[in-house]
Amino acid sequence: MTYSLQFGQIMRDIPYILGGAWPTLWLTFVIFFAAAALGLFIALVRLRGGPVTSRLAGLxxxxTTNSPLFVILFFLFNGLPNCGILLSPIAATLIAFIAISSGYLAEIQRGGIQSVRQSELDAAETLGMSRWQTVRHVIARHVIKTVSPALSNFFIFTMLGTSMASLVGVNELTGRAIEVTSRTFRSIEVFSIVAIAYVVLSLAASMALALVGRMLFRVRMRVV
Amino acid sequence: MIDGLEALVKPSTLMFLLRGAGMTLLLTAIGCSVGLLAGFVLAYVRTGSGWVFAPLRWAATLFVEVFRRIPFLVTLFLVLYAAQMVVPRASLFWVAVTAICLMSSAYMAEIMRAGLQSVPRAQLDAAIVLNFSRWQLTRMVVLPQAWKVILPSAIAYIVMFVKDTALASQAGVFELMFAGKALANRGIDPFVVFGAVLLAYFAISWPLARFGRYLEVRLSRPVTGGK
Known part of the structure; x- marks a missing residue:
């Protein structure tokens, strides 16, 4: 027992470490929305595409859902240079995360789309709704209602996942923690601060998502 | 790349990767068993009532919420540094196992809770009227129905979890990803090595995912009387 907690030594570094929340947040947003769009496209191809294209979407x-993100990231960052493709840490992170997340998000959104019953579409048609009106008032409502808890879970999952980007050299929360640790050797102090930062960030995100769901789509979601 | 393939397809190299895959399976198996047990205890405590157990309930909630909101990588580093503080020569394997168990217990607890709460309220009221104790109620009424809800999500979680164990290599634990990194460091083309590692993870994860899907369809079928 020679280690004693000394937060004083890292006081000056705390703003820098917490500043890593910004890269974490924007990475999360970019990855989530890009992957959600791609996932929606894949889900639609899977449901409505021809025999070959829907097979491909399924493949x-x-x-993607059966490959570890960390290994993909390593593969892109360390494996591809040997084939002459050199990716920056951010590029490798974005490609790996968007690719993997698109698979999960496609499955989530497919479930949502399938939750719309044929009888409701018939009812909309009987009421003389246009295609766009049907999508807006009938399909979108259903999809959002069934999908939003899973989506908000996945958003948090993505946020926590971006910590892996630190391992290819992206300077987000975890990356900065590793950097400061190697400089000051106050490992436990630094990582407990980062852990608290993640808890606070993800709680805030859960609450914000629950609020958005309730205000815009009247979906009730549990935060804790 | 051809050289890389030749270097990879040697009995000794393949055995090395295979041993790594074995360790990955072992880490997963330990994490899942502990996660299922601890997750059940946490969920049982969390869904309980009565003010006597309130502090226990809060503690369980805090544990679950905190460990579900910290990235596994950060948990791993924290456990690693904390272990080094307490035990000077802590075994890296047990460090990884501890971190994995912390994470899996928290996630499994949520899955279990959803399962325990899936049983219709009326049945619980009926059991209470029949003077069942809480444990009897759980054992004889809730669990026989809840496991059908729990099992598919638990397997879906395990499928995700197998892939998270790859991060244990970052703490220096020998498993599949670590074997891959070691081979790449030894000079075999990283493209080939990590490609092989990816395939190996896929070979572990895919059958498990298929099995999970099968169970989900099978268990959601309504129970019909007779044979």
Whole structure:
């Protein structure tokens, strides 16, 4: 027992470490929305595409949801340079995360789309709704209602996942923690601060998502 | 790349990767068993009532919420540094196992809770009227129905979890990803090595995912009387 907690030594570094929340947040947002758009496209192809294209979409989902993100990231960052493709840490992170997340998000959104019953579409048609009105008032409502808890879970999952980007050299929360630790050796102090930062960030995100769901779509979601 | 393939397809190299895959499976198995047990205890405590157990309930909630909101990588580093503080020569394997168990217990607790709460309220009221104790109620009424809800999500979680164990390599634990990194450091083309590692993870994860899907369809079928 020679280690004693000394937060004083890292006081000057705390703003820098917590500043890592910004890269974490924007990475999360970019990855989530890009992957959600891609996932929606894949889900639609899977449901409505021709025999070959829907197979391909299914294959993409199987491949992405069964591959570890960390290994993909390593593969892109350390494996591809040997084939002459050199990716920056951010590029490798974005490609790996968006690719993998698109598979999960496609499955989530497919479930949502399938939750719309044919009888409701018929009812909309009987009421003389246009295609756009049907999508807006009938399909979108259903999809959002069934999908939003899973989506908000996945958003948090993405946020926590971005910590892996630190391992290819992205300077987000965890990356900065590793950097400060190697400089000051106050490992436990630094990492407990980062852990608290993640808890606070993800709680705030959960609450914000629950609020958005309730205000815009009248979906009730549990935060804790 | 061809050289890389030749270097990879040697019995000794393949055995090395295979041993790594074995360790990955072992880490997953330990994490899941502890996670299922601890998750059940946490969920049982959390869904309980009565003010006597309130502090226990809060503690369980805090544990679950905190460990579900810290990235596994950060948990791993924290456990690693804390272990080094307490035990000077802590075994890296047990460090990884501890971190994995902390995470899996928290996630499994949520899955269990959703399962325990899936049983219709009326049945619980009926059991209470029949003077069942809480444990009897759980054992004889809730669990026989809840496991059908719990099992598919638990397997879906395990499928995700197998892939998270790859991060244990970052703490220096020998498993599949670590074996891959070691081979890449030894000079075999990283493209080939990490490609092989990816395939190996896929080979572990895919059958498990298929099995989970099968169970989900099978268990959601309504129970019909007779044979």
């Amino acid at each position: 993409w989902v199987t491949l």
